Amino acid sequence: MRVVIVGAGILGSSVAYHLSLNRDVAITVIDEAHQGKATLAGAGIVCPCASKVTDPDFYRFYAAGGAYYRPLVSALKEKGETEFGYRQVGALVLADTDEQLQEIEARVLPRVANVPEAGEVRRVGAAEIKAMFPPLRDGLSALYIPGGARVEARGLAGAMMRAAQANGAQLHQGHANITAEGSRAIVKLDGKVIDADLVVVTAGAWVNQTLTNIGASIGVVPQRGQIVHLRVKEETIDWPVLLPQGSHYMLAFDDNRVVVGATRENGVGFDCRLTAGGQAEVLNFGLALAPGLADATHIETRVGIRPMAESVKPLIGHLSGFENILIGNGLGAGGLTMGPLAGKLLSQVALGQTPDLDLTPYAVRSL
Ligand code: FAD
Structure with a gap:
């Protein structure tokens, strides 16, 4: 054929x-x-159990997609392909209040109940969160999902x-x-x-x-996403994926790189410009969450067009x-x-x- x-x-x-x-x-x-x-x-977050998806069919596909990474990564490894930044660094689903944390638990815990790959999902407090991702601001709590991962797409x-x-x-x-x-x-x-x-x-x-x-x-239909890449002095290899409330997020890769994303811009078609508003949206979010990034070097901003199904x-x-x-x-x-x-x-x-x-x-x- x-x-x-x-x-x-x-x-x-x-x-x-x-x-x-x-x-x-x-x-x-x-x-x-x-x-x-x-x-x-694409940012490269692979942690479907934290998503806010409510459609059961969509979630089934999403979760199966995340679970498929393990066999795929080992099959590619056997072929000598290892250089794609896949790492189970864990994910912190961040909350500002106890009420938010309870909502997160209500969403995530039933999904991971019979999923050993998710690891021991648990609450973590401000000090542990800062130790995991030092530039973060104080006062956060989170649900930690050890099985959360990231990949260089x-x-x-x-x-x-x-x-x-x-x-x-x-x-x-x-x-x-x-x-x-x-x-x-x-x-x-x-x-x-x-x-x-x-x-x-x-x-x-x-x-x-x-x-x-x-x-x-x-x-x-197309949806534009602008996403900022920063370089920091610290070793970032083990830093977890950060999933705060809302659609923005942060993650890190092996080369002292922190990625802050992303805009979700509808109605702009295939216009691939970096815009002042897009840069500001992402950086304002990033610096409010992680003030310790203020001195990071801006490496680049990437622009991607997501294929959004009705x-x-x-x-x-x-x-x-x-x-x-x-x-x-x-x-x-x-x-x-x-x-x-x-x-x-x-x-x-x-x-x-x-x-x-x-x-x-x-x-x-x-x-
Ligand atoms: P694409 O990667 O766009 O590939 C389509 C290809 O088809 C292109 O190369 C194009 O040139 C080619 N093509 C089109 N027409 C033709 C033609 N006629 N002839 C030849 N070639 C053609 N997903 C996650 O799971 N986690 C994330 O953290 C995440 N972060 C994201 C952050 C941003 C900023 C963006 C934009 C997306 C993110 N995504 C994430 C979503 C993910 O990146 C996309 O859903 C995914 O990459 C879509 O892949 P695709 O192969 O369908 O399309």
């Missing part, structure tokens, strides 16, 4: 990797690397793609032009047809533009009206957590196998 994958973010790279484990599949990946590619900007996508290429997958840079003859999709790169029995479209926020020539569209849930499955198009999309703000598993599930659908998770709630609706 010849499969063409359009888009190599975390999702397309995962599809390529999982399909490449089957030697009967010839894989071509085409990636345009748009400015704003979400996987290049661009590194992980690269590792999965390299593993796929080692198994024979071909990667091309450029724009995949999709047209149709009847109900069959045709993919062209630089004017040349790339033969395909199946086309897997993992084009992130650019999916509707990619499907426009065939008159299809799915309910996905249903809020991931979209995985066949595109109706076309016999050879599969879609993977709608990973929204949790795509680094769900992307590797979503790619595995999509590869199972591509191979005609029963997916590990019932995909009925995540069916793709063509508008």
Whole structure:
């Protein structure tokens, strides 16, 4: 079977990797690397049990995505791929008041009750919190989730793609032009047809533009995120992920780097500018929570465009009206957590196998 994958973010790279484990599949990946590619900007928090997701189907996918990291990381390690910053540093779900802490416990504790990988989830006080993440302000309390993790998404996508290429997958840079003859999709790169029995479209926020020539569209809209990277003097390798109330957060990586995120900007389309307001929003949040970062060096601000599904849930499955198009999309703000598993599930659908998770709630609706 010849499969063409359009888009190599975390999702397309995962599809390529999982399909490449089957030697009967010839894989071509085409990636345009748009400015704003979400996987290049994503923070890298993997801690679904702390999320405020309420839809049970969405949470099932989210949690399964987090749990899939362990087997994936060890499979990639066996292939010599270790450089993607994955580490279970733990997560602190922060509270200002006892009432907030109780709300957090009510949300998180039932989710981790039968999940040994979450570790011993417990309350921690101000002194312990400051010892774990020294720049923080005083007076915080938190629920500590030892199993919370972080990952360098661009590194992980690269590792999965390299593993796929080692198994024979071909990667091309450029724009995949999709047209149709009847109900069959045709993919062209630089004017040349790339033969395909199946086309897997993992084009992130650019999916509707990619499907426009065939008159299809799915309910996905772009959401801009601006995220700030800082360098500090302290050793940050073990610093936990910080999840305060609200949508902002903070985390650290091995190279004295602290990442503060992120804006969630709707209605700005594919405008990838760094804005004064976006920078201010993120930095004001960061310095209010962690005044000790005031002297940190600003390294860069990344901008990514999240693919937001109207249903809020991931979209995985066949595109109706076309016999050879599969879609993977709608990973929204949790795509680094769900992307590797979503790619595995999509590869199972591509191979005609029963997916590990019932995909009925995540069916793709063509508008
Ligand atoms: P993308 O990574 O955007 O990849 C799509 C690719 O398709 C692009 O390379 C694009 O160029 C290519 N493409 C599109 N059309 C074509 C075409 N016609 N031909 C060829 N190529 C094409 N998630 C978490 O779980 N945890 C986090 O901490 C987290 N933090 C985030 C912080 C920010 C600031 C942002 C923006 C996102 C964050 N996310 C996080 C979400 C996550 O990054 C995204 O959901 C995920 O990266 C989406 O992956 P994707 O592969 O669907 O899309």
